[in-house]
Amino acid sequence: xxxxxxxxxxxxxxxxxxxxxxxxxxxxxxxxxxxxxxxxxxxxxxxxxxxxxxxxxxxxxxxxxxxxxxxxxxxxxxxxxxxxxxxxxxxxxxxxxxxxxxxxxxxxxxxxxxx
Amino acid sequence: xxxxxxxxxxxxxxxxxxxxxxxxxxxxxxxxxxxxxxxxxxxxxxxxxxxxxxxxxxxxxxxxxxxxxxxxxxxxxxxxxxxxxxxxxxxxxxxxxxxxxxxxxxxxxxxxxxxxxxxxxxxxxxxxxxxxxxxxxxxxxxxxxxxxxxxxxxxxxxxxxxxxxxxxxxxxxxxxxxxxxxxxxxxxxxxxxxxxxxxxxxxxxxxxxxxxxxxxxxxxxxxxxxxxxxxxxxxxxxxxxxxxxxxxxxxxxxxxxxxxxxxxxxxxxxxxxxxxxxxxxxxxxxxxxxxxxxxxxxxxxxxxxxxxxxxxxxxxxxxxxxxxxxxxxxxxxxxxxxxxxxxxxxxxxxxxxxxxxxxxxxxxxxxxxxxxxxxxxxxxxxxxxxxxxxxxxxxxxxxxxxxxxxxxxxxxxxxxxxxxxxxxxxxxxxxxxxxxxxxxxxxxxxxxxxxxxxxxxxxxxxxxxxxxxxxxxxxxxxxxxxxxxxxxxxxxxxxxxxxxxxxxxxxxxxxxxxxxxxxxxxx
Numbered sequence: 001x002x003x004x005x006x007x008x009x010x011x012x013x014x015x016x017x018x019x020x021x022x023x024x025x026x027x028x029x030x031x032x033x034x035x036x037x038x039x040x041x042x043x044x045x046x047x048x049x050x051x052x053x054x055x056x057x058x059x060x061x062x063x064x065x066x067x068x069x070x071x072x073x074x075x076x077x078x079x080x081x082x083x084x085x086x087x088x089x090x091x092x093x094x095x096x097x098x099x100x101x102x103x104x105x106x107x108x109x110x111x112x113x114x115x
Numbered sequence: 116x117x118x119x120x121x122x123x124x125x126x127x128x129x130x131x132x133x134x135x136x137x138x139x140x141x142x143x144x145x146x147x148x149x150x151x152x153x154x155x156x157x158x159x160x161x162x163x164x165x166x167x168x169x170x171x172x173x174x175x176x177x178x179x180x181x182x183x184x185x186x187x188x189x190x191x192x193x194x195x196x197x198x199x200x201x202x203x204x205x206x207x208x209x210x211x212x213x214x215x216x217x218x219x220x221x222x223x224x225x226x227x228x229x230x231x232x233x234x235x236x237x238x239x240x241x242x243x244x245x246x247x248x249x250x251x252x253x254x255x256x257x258x259x260x261x262x263x264x265x266x267x268x269x270x271x272x273x274x275x276x277x278x279x280x281x282x283x284x285x286x287x288x289x290x291x292x293x294x295x296x297x298x299x300x301x302x303x304x305x306x307x308x309x310x311x312x313x314x315x316x317x318x319x320x321x322x323x324x325x326x327x328x329x330x331x332x333x334x335x336x337x338x339x340x341x342x343x344x345x346x347x348x349x350x351x352x353x354x355x356x357x358x359x360x361x362x363x364x365x366x367x368x369x370x371x372x373x374x375x376x377x378x379x380x381x382x383x384x385x386x387x388x389x390x391x392x393x394x395x396x397x398x399x400x401x402x403x404x405x406x407x408x409x410x411x412x413x414x415x416x417x418x419x420x421x422x423x424x425x426x427x428x429x430x431x432x433x434x435x436x437x438x439x440x441x442x443x444x445x446x447x448x449x450x451x452x453x454x455x456x457x458x459x460x461x462x463x464x465x466x467x468x469x470x471x472x473x474x475x476x477x478x479x480x481x482x483x484x485x486x487x488x489x490x491x492x493x494x495x496x497x498x499x500x501x502x503x504x505x506x507x508x509x510x511x512x513x514x515x516x517x518x519x520x521x522x523x524x525x526x527x528x529x530x531x532x533x534x535x536x537x538x539x540x541x542x543x544x545x546x547x548x549x550x551x552x553x554x555x556x557x558x559x560x561x562x563x564x565x566x567x568x569x570x571x572x573x574x575x576x577x578x579x580x581x582x583x584x585x586x587x588x589x590x591x592x593x594x595x596x597x598x599x600x601x602x603x604x605x606x607x608x609x610x611x612x613x614x615x616x617x618x619x620x621x622x623x624x625x626x627x628x629x630x631x632x633x634x635x636x637x638x
Binding site: 039043044048049050051052053055056059060083085087088089090091092093094095096 | 142144148149151152153154156157172174200201202204208209220222223242246267268475476477478479480486487488489490491492494496497498499500501
């Protein structure tokens with residue numbers, strides 16, 4: 001138990017350190033994320049007609065319903081939805097969206113968050 | 116560590132190590148988190164003991180790697196379950212039928228090998244999605260259309276092999292297949308049709324080659340891994356015209372379908388229709404619902420006449436030269452004019468190519484050859500997924516009325532409320548009814564849903580109607596209904612299976628066909 005407790009503390013401190021000192025994603029990473037987002041996320045979460053993810057979020061009162069316009073998404077939230085799905089959104093495998101691509105999506109979707 | 120049934124942990128570890136040697140450690144997935152990504156997001160047995168959780172997944176990047184994996188699987192008796200893009204949601208997604216299988220994930224094999232817009236075909240790897248192929252065609256400014264099914268994230272190779280359908284004149288996807296490359300269960304590579312001729316220049320232009328035509332045994336099949344496939348495409352048409360035929364009495368369906376069948380069989384109409392009954396199966400309506408439940412056709416017809424709601428509506432899409440589609444629409448109206456009271460409504464018409472701005476104004480682009488995910492917009496906002504019961508029904512009005520009545524009756528009898536039934540003409544000469552069931556992360560609701568589904572399968576079979584495709588959970592049920600002459604067809608499939616896959620490593624149980632070593636336990 002002690003070892004597990006130490007592990008949790010260590011993990012928590014690493015997360016805090018990461019939050020405190022992480023540099024904002026660079027432009028290249030955001031641009032890569034935009035491309036991955038356009039390929040994998042836009043058909044459901046984009047703007048325009050026939051985008052069921054956007055429509056579902058709007059129907060549930062989420063504002064803005066277009067993910068690329070949000071400023072309150074976090075990297076862990078995005079990972080949770082992509083890797084575990086939500087409602088009719090299925091999981092996405094690593095052969096579809098790699099961990100590196102997922103990081104890039106997160107960089108793109110959090111680009112306008114207040115630091 | 117989960118291991119495949121009948122395989123020792125030591126043998127499985129050795130097989131996984133050998134898989135890693137072939138594809139690299141990065142592309143063999145064994146951790147619980149990674150393997151969970153292969154669970155079926157729309158599973159009707161989610162979190163129940165029957166849910167088939169894979170033991171691992173392996174993702175090759177080329178035909179030689181597929182061969183090597185198959186040889187290793189043979190050596191260690193590892194069951195492999197092949198997926199292309201793994202988005203076959205509603206039919207099993209990326210999960211196997213047999214728990215403990217290793218998913219052979221072909222998503223990394225995602226190369227568009229050729230698109231020819233002079234002879235209108237593509238040669239593709241299985242990991243290419245409809246979105247990928249559409250983008251490739253747009254990027255290269257090629258004058259061909261694809262025929263996407265409703266969700267565009269699936270694979271043209273996988274969807275064709277599962278005998279899916281779309282909406283344009285190329286809507287019967289398996290019919291559009293021309294030439295395959297298949298890795299057989301012994302690891303050997305075979306090409307079908309003209310591909311069997313070394314240096315053939317017509318692999319994607321002539322389907323049959325020479326001798327027995329074998330493409331069919333690789334569809335809905337566990338006899339090989341298709342690593343390349345040719346599909347025929349549609350030359351970009353000049354114009355599109357649409358219109359809807361509306362009739363007002365229930366039994367008007369009989370002449371309506373008679374005329375439609377003639378238009379289909381003669382080639383005058385070549386797309387897929389969604390034949391609807393706004394009165395009988397339309398959206399919930401406070402005034403209409405009591406009439407629907409009462410079952411009084413007369414009351415429904417009177418209501419429809421008063422409110423100008425047709426009993427049946429048949430939307431038709433026409434593709435081709437401007438003058439030809441205009442003439443087709445006039446001819447179609449003339450043919451349906453024999454039905455008393457028939458009315459026609461002109462729909463959108465387009466000239467191609469459409470600009471991005473024009474496309475952005477169209478909600479459902481799928482009938483225009485542009486893949487999308489808009490079909491999910493039709494689900495309730497809190498939907499957790501769905502599966503479909505999809506029997507093939509004769510192309511006659513009498514049969515449709517009988518089938519709709521029977522299926523709705525089952526829903527009511529088992530306390531499932533009104534059925535959501537869609538009638539499609541995805542395949543020549545027959546209809547398919549799609550009865551969509553919601554799936555939820557709720558054991559009791561899913562158990563009830565499975566009870567209704569299985570009852571529908573039995574009722575349909577008793578009337579001579581069988582499903583064209585189903586979720587892995589129900590493959591055994593459907594296979595059991597195709598039982599003519601003491602299951603002669605299944606016994607034939609098993610004979611082939613045992614001959615070409617003696618160790619039973621490829622997709623055990625797919626469509627009710629089990630390899631010999633698992634037959635007694637699973638049949």
